[in-house]
Every structure is written in structure tokens, then in C-alpha cells.
Amino acid sequence: MSNIILEMKGITKTFPGVRALDNVNFKIKEGEIHALCGENGAGKSTLMKVLSGVHPFGTYEGDIIYNGNNCEFKNVNDSEKRGIVIVHQEFALIPELSIAENIFLGNEQVKRGFINWNGTISKSRELLEKVGLDIDPNTLIKDIGVGHQQLVEIAKAFSKQVKLLILDEPTAALNEDDSENLLKLLLQFKKQGITTILISHKLNEVFQVSDSITVLRDGKTIRTYSVKEEKVTENMIIKDMVGRDITNLYPVRNKSIKEEVVFEIRNWNVFHPQDTERQILRNVNIKLYRGEIVGIAGLMGAGRTELAMSIFGKTYGRKISGKIYKDGKEVEFHTVKDAIKNGVAYVSEDRKEYGLILIDNIKNNISLANLQKISNNSILNKNLEFTETENIKNRLKIKAPSILQTTVNLSGGNQQKVVLGKWIFTEPDILILDEPTRGIDVGAKFEIYKIINELAEQGKSIIIISSELPELIGMSDRIYTLCEGVITGEHKKEDVDQEILMTYMTNRSGGSKK
């Protein structure tokens, strides 16, 4: 059979107080796609950092054997010289530079000390072709979508003569279409003999492309499966990842939906903030019953986040028209404050940019949106704040030694819980959750779902915006499909599957009914 291209033997890496990797063994065959699965904090990223030289030789124990040689990478350049290239989850692209400049960033094509622009452009073209991207390499990064940015990152990896490509959550920010494309591309690379390590939370994708799957848990290798040789199911992987059975990915909810419309959007129209001719949302009508969870499905760019933000105190868009009804009465939200006062909360899709003050602690983050609750004539009652936020921390099971812990040090799941906690603290009736489980692991997802269900059980109404269709179907009672700013359909949970949703999401005139 094929040779072992890479073997990591007995890798142990400790940080002060934590053993991040504990005697990890990891073998990759040449030319395969090998998925690395595990919850956040399981050690996947650390392992890849050891492999790529981010954690240099000497800071860990164990051996890395690559192509039969024992490797001692001192930095990222060392590993890249050998053809090991990692594409990180967070893009390292510079928005104001062109695609070509980004591809050759740090590896500029030079002729006699000056940049060889012709060479740069023509080589970029070749590389872009390889990743199936047909765009002018002079286009600025900020002008292309996330899906294309991801491809540029991969093209950049190719510019380094990649033999072993490591992709860390490559589809986390992508919509279904782009993800699909990317996965196809990986299969093409495989034909060209490139070995890929794929780190992903999305098990359906893992199963779609992988030849082998290795599961890490708590810094230890649990098992390596060979997908071809044995029958592997998602449940087996999940069980290995979390160390217990998860019979249902979505917790059961005691439904108590009342026939009472608590929130309604009528004829909502929104235009682009800069290009005011461009209509982003067209005559959107949405209804929400008490205790109901409603999903909004749409591709990236369909206007999902724009819809949420334009409702939430007009934080997005221009020339906004339409009406909002809360408990049957017409309301207007000119500012975020108005929206909060009327019991609406919006948990943004990007928790680091728009949700948290990362340098601040859990307590201050939770209390921020409702300081009135813990103050008297603008003077804070710090003790009350302490007990109230401590309650939220316990209620949401935020894992941290204390509420004085800085949020930057928390895991993604716990950060998301803090953001949820902040909005629960405002005692809302309506919660709009934008990608509530993006980039967090299976265990934490389950807990977030439980929290969402509890809120609905308490009679709150919830809108979930998500790119993950199984999540929408698993959690919602009703789902609206949104395509290019138009609501193309309203579906009962029982009546849909992913395919039906996808048809409505991609077809503006609504899915053609069979």
C-alpha cells in the first residue's frame, strides 16, 4: 500500500499548568485525505502547530518523521521548505492588497531586487486556476467573498510547493455552495498526489472526503479509522470525540407554543449603506409566536445578518422601511437602545468582533447591555452585579474559575455562552441568534441548544440564523428561506429536509413545486 508520509510519535506538549498533548501518535499515508477530529481544546491545533514549527523543536517531546527523515522544525519556514503548509482558520490575508500580492506575501517574486510584477501576476493566474478560481489576480482581497478568500489562501499554500496541506476548519466561514466546491477541490488535489490533513467540526464533510479519520480527545489519540476498510458512522466519531454517547444531537424541548404573535416584521425593505440604489431586503414579512423557535435559512449574501441588524436598531442599512409589531403594537427601533428596551436581543454572528469585549472579564461583559438593572441613578451596585452575573454563569454553565476571568482566555463555546448570557441578562422576549454555534465543538453546541430550548420553554421567542441546515431543521419549529433578500418560503419543520431548503435558498422565485 501507500507509504507513510508523516508519522508523529509520542508527541507531548505542555503549557504551564496544562498538558495540551499527551503522547499523541499520528500517521498519515501519502496521498490521502486524513481528517483530524476532536472537540475544541482536544489538541488538534496544538498538534498542527507542533508539526508546522509554530511550536519549535525542543518545546515538545516526541518525534516527527516526515518522508523517512526525523525533522526538527525551528519555525514555520523550516516546515514550509519541506512542503508542509498550514492554512489557518482565521485568514492571514491583507484586505487592502491584491490577490497576487497576498499569494506571494513573504515570498515575493524578485528580479534584481525589484518585484517582478509580470511573473507575480502570471504565476498567480496559474495558481488560481489550480484552485478553480477565475478572477483577475489584481482584484483586492476586500472585494471578494469569504469563499474566494479561502481559495486564495489555498492558492497561497500552493505557491509554496505544498506536499502536505493542512486545512484548519476550512469551511467554518463558508456557505454550503462554497464548502461543496472546496471539498471537490480537495478530491482533485488528492488525484494530483497531495496529502491533506483536514481539521473540521462538520462530520458530514469529513465523511464526504476523508480516507482516514483520527480522533483526539483531551490531548490523547483516541483512535484512527480507515474509512475504506471499516464501517464508520458519525455517531462513532462523536462518541469518541466527547467520550460519551450523544443519542440526539438536538436536545428535546417541551414545546409550549402559544397562538399569540409576539413579534412581526411587515414589508421590510433595506438598502445597502453605501450603494443606496442596491436593495438588500425586499418586502420581508416574518412572524414569531410566543415560545417558538424560527429558523432563517439562506446562503451567504442572502441578507440574513442584514435582516437581523436592520431590525436591531437600524445597525445596518439605509432607507429602511417597513413596520415592526411587538405584542400587536407597532414599535420603532431607531437605536439599539430602543430595541433592547422593547425586549429584543441580537447575538451577533462574530462574537469576537461584535459580541465580546475580549480584554474585559466575564462579569463586565454580561452586565454591559443592561447596566440599568444593576445600578441606581447611574451608580453601579457592584455587589448586585457580582451576584447577578454569577447566577448567569452558573445557569449557563460557563466554564471558568471565576467571573473575573478575562473572556479572551475562554474557549469558543464558553465565549458564546458569555454573549448569550449578556443578552439573557437584558431579559428579552425576542432573541435573534446569528450563527449561534459557529466554530464551537459538539459538546458545547449541545449545551447551547439546551439553553436555547430552555429560553423557548420560558415563553421567549427565538429566531435562529444559521448556515448549518441540520441545525436549523433540528432546532426550529418553522423555517423561513431567504434568497437574495426575498423570503422565498415558510416551512414547517416536519415538511422539510436539507434539499428542499436548498432549493428555496437558491431560487428566488421560490422552489418550483413538484
Added chain:
Amino acid sequence: MNTLKKIISNNVRQFGMVIALVVIAILFQFLTGGVLLTPLNITNIIMQNSYIILLAFGMLIVIITGEIDLSVGSVVAFVGAISGILLVNQDLPVIVGIFLSLLIGAAIGAFNGFWVAYVRIPAFIVTLASMLIFRGLTLVALNGQTIAPFPDSFRSLSTAFIPDIFNGGDLHILTILVGALLTIVYIIFEYRNRQNDKKYNVDTSSNSLFIAKLVIAAVIINTFTFVLAQYEGIAIVLVLIFFIYLIYASMMNKTVLGRHIYAVGGNENAARLSGINSNKVKFWVFVNMGVLSALAGLIFAGRLNAATPQAGTGFELDAIAAAVIGGASMTGGVGTVFGAVIGALVMGILNNGMSIMGIGIDWQQAIKGLVLLAAVTFDILYKKKK
């Protein structure tokens, strides 16, 4: 022992600053042959640095919101000039003159704040422009001349002392009593806080540690007032700074507004989506800076007994240095009022100590620059280690 370690490690930043201040003070006490900490010189240090401390309060808040104000030195000069025109040339009543000057400070702050908060021009550019504008307008207003002297009642703000109603002779009895009173107020305050914390189950330190803290604070307060009492007692400007300190420290710590300021600096996007009007916060922070610059301008003019075109040159840098040495981060969201005071005192003692030693202004600048760099380096290394 463990709790003590925890307290120290949680507060290294604050402790570190205070320790640095003490070390610098002891060093200069030694280098100046004991002159630094004489009652006369301590009083001098307070007087000399009063306006820098005031500017540091404002600058700290500006820096916490993630902005900067380079115009404060020029505003100090401009307001000094205006006060000279109003009080000396126009002979207006002192109260009216002070009021109008502060109003002009607020207006200048509003001017800066408008461009920064609502037009979204980077504060560095806006206040660089204001720095030039108001330095120029100072020259215009003064016609290149110096206006002097100011009325005595105006000067008392920066030069007078609180009289001793007990006639203690060599020792200023009132000052000592104030020290005792402050100690009592402080102990009551801390005790009530502690009871409150216990009520809400907030972690409290052990009894012995608590008592040790009270004893140390009491010793510091009373030593300080005792030293002051050996000279003229408490300067009026010290009282002013003390109250302004209390106002700002509680504002930043205990009010909704303070929390909003930290939030805007920590992550403006998140703050906005939490219902905070970040434009408004930034605007008022600049207005506040303008008022404090005006107050500093008045005190400086009073101390100099003249309004001069070159007043306040470089004050913005001293204020920024004070805030940064005191732990404020230029990226916003971090910093304390207490730290800014300590930072201003570090700069003040450096200035004063080196002057007493007869070091020229050239070397003084260079050394101050190195100290600033060292303080920030320490901070960054410490954070990395953490």
C-alpha cells in the same frame, strides 16, 4: 500566605507602579542628598505637577476610549491667554473669568470631539490640527506678548494654602487633623465595603490582611500630612486635585458612564451593539478633556503669574506619558485613574529630582524618554509572561 501571593499577583500592575514610584523617590532622595523629601520640596512637587495630574485625568479617559489628544498643551496656553485678557486687561471679576475660561475649554473639547466622534476623523489628526490652531490663536490673542500680573485672588488657586485656624506655630495643626480625619473616613469606608462584600458572598481577604492594609494606609496618609504640616500645610490646589480624583475614580469605577467608556475603548462594535452610543461617549470625553485642559491652563497661568505664548508646550506629552506609565493601553479599554496619578508623580519626581541635581533640561528629556520606554516594556513583558 497563599492569599497574599494571589493578591500580589492579581495586582502586580498596581503594586509595580507604586513600587517603582517608591524606588524612584528613594533613589532621588539619596542622589539629592535628602532634599527631595523635605516638607518644602514635597509641597513644591505637588504644586509643580498639579496641572499635569489634572491633564492626566482627562488624557487617561481619552486614551481609554482608544483616542488621543495632542492639543492639550495648546489649549492650556490659549485658555491662559484668554484668562489674562479677561482678568488683567478687561478686569472682569475672577469668578466670571474662571467660568468663561472653563466654558471656552469645553467648547474647544466639543470642537475636537465633533470631528473625532461624528465625522470620524482620527483623533491624532484632529488634535494635531487643534494643537497648531490654538497655539497660533494664543499668539494672536497675546499679540506675542506676555500678560501679567494676575489678581491675587486668582493666583490663590495655584499658590495659596489652607490657613491654620489652630495657630500651631511650626506645625500646621489643621493639616494633621485632616490627616486623622481622612484616616477615620477611610477606615469606615473600607469596613463598610467589606461588610457589604461579605453580605453578597464576594471573596474577602483574611482579617489580618485587612487590618495590615488599613494600618499601612493610615501610616501613609498621616506621614504625608505630617510632612506637609511641617511646611505651610495643605495647598488649595491639592484639595482641588483630591476631590477631582475622587470624582473621576468613582466615575470610572462605579458608574454606568465609566463602564460605557471602558466598553467603547475595549471593543467599539460590541459596545454599540450593546446599546451604547459610542459617538456620544467619545464626544463628551473630549469635552471633558477640554474643561480639564482649561482648568490646568488657569492653574498654570496663576502659578506663573503670567499668560505667556509658550505656556504648556509639551504638556500633552507629559500627560500621555503619565497615563501610559500608569498602565493605560494605547489600544484602548485599559487604564486606571489611580495609575495616572502615580504615572504623573513618577514624571514629576523625575523632573524635580533631576532639577535639584542640576541636570540640564537636555538630559532630563532623554532620561524621561527612557523611563517611559522602560515602563511600557516592563508592562508588555509582564503581559507576555502571563
